[in-house]
Amino acid sequence: VEDRRGLSIGKGGAGLGCGGLLLLLVISLITGVNPLELLNQVQEPDQGGYSETDRTTAPQQNDEMSQFVRTVLADTEEAWQQTFQQMGRRYEEPTLVLFSGNVQSACGFGSAAVGPFYCPADGKVYLDLSFFQALDRRFGAPGDFAQAYVIAHEVGHHVQNLLGISEQVHLQQQRVSQQDANELSVRLELQADCLAGVWGHNANRSRQLLESGDVEEGLNAAAAIGDDVLQQRAGGRVVPESWTHGSSKMRVEWFRRGLQAGNPSVCDTFGSGGVGQTE
Numbered sequence: 001v002e003d004r005r006g007l008s009i010g011k012g013g014a015g016l017g018c019g020g021l022l023l024l025l026v027i028s029l030i031t032g033v034n035p036l037e038l039l040n041q042v043q044e045p046d047q048g049g050y051s052e053t054d055r056t057t058a059p060q061q062n063d064e065m066s067q068f069v070r071t072v073l074a075d076t077e078e079a080w081q082q083t084f085q086q087m088g089r090r091y092e093e094p095t096l097v098l099f100s101g102n103v104q105s106a107c108g109f110g111s112a113a114v115g116p117f118y119c120p121a122d123g124k125v126y127l128d129l130s131f132f133q134a135l136d137r138r139f140g141a142p143g144d145f146a147q148a149y150v151i152a153h154e155v156g157h158h159v160q161n162l163l164g165i166s167e168q169v170h171l172q173q174q175r176v177s178q179q180d181a182n183e184l185s186v187r188l189e190l191q192a193d194c195l196a197g198v199w200g201h202n203a204n205r206s207r208q209l210l211e212s213g214d215v216e217e218g219l220n221a222a223a224a225i226g227d228d229v230l231q232q233r234a235g236g237r238v239v240p241e242s243w244t245h246g247s248s249k250m251r252v253e254w255f256r257r258g259l260q261a262g263n264p265s266v267c268d269t270f271g272s273g274g275v276g277q278t279e
């Protein structure tokens with residue numbers, strides 16, 4: 001874990017990344033707050049508020065929230081080390097960068113408004129705790145599960161990177177139409193959901209980190225809030241094309257597959273029985 005909180009490098013950025021959107025969805029399921037309302041409240045202060053942070057106001061390095069993040073990350077490491085071993089491979093642990101405000105990654109500039117993201121080029125998960133904090137403060141969201149899940153999803157992208165899947169997909173995306181490239185993105189995202197489920201299975205079985213009832217409940221409810229519905233209601237203001245993660249139904253389906261099987265072999269979202277089947 002690299003703690004870069006409070007190291008501000010300017011302003012900029014708009015829109016939520018995949019982790020951010022997912023987190024909002026989960027939080028809104030837990031709190032019953034309209035996700036669009038959450039989106040507005042989260043986005044507005046980001047237009048500069050977090051950029052002003054400096055080291056004096058930054059949280060202590062071992063505060064409760066970063067401890068929680070370290071615990072979840074360590075758990076994903078344990079789970080994936082085992083799984084990789086079973087595949088005859090070695091798991092290289094990702095670095096997790098905690099930041100507030102803005103951050104520079106090998107994939108470019110990230111801001112708090114983007115939410116958590118993974119950069120394949122440097123193999124790091126970027127996690128904005130001020131985003132979690134804002135949600136926590138304003139809505140008192142019991143965010144343990146939501147946060148753990150977001151981390152596991154980003155770690156899922158790291159697993160895809162280690163397995164060479166991300167690279168294959170990106171190469172393929174350069175050769176096809178925009179529409180097909182988007183569909184490939186959806187498949188990649190759904191696979192990260194499935195891999196998060198695989199972690200959830202192992203964490204639940206051996207370490208009781210998650211309460212499986214919560215997981216099922218939250219994700220069942222997610223089916224009621226489709227990505228498509230969100231996009232329509234957002235009126236195009238906050239939802240660019242790149243957010244396409246698949247409908248909630250598909251996400252629930254793939255997360256559940258991973259969760260039930262606890263084995264990444266069920267996460268073939270690119271196969272013939274893949275994404276198209278559940279849409």
Ligand SMILES: [Zn+2]
Binds near residue numbers: 018189
């Ligand atoms: Zn993602």
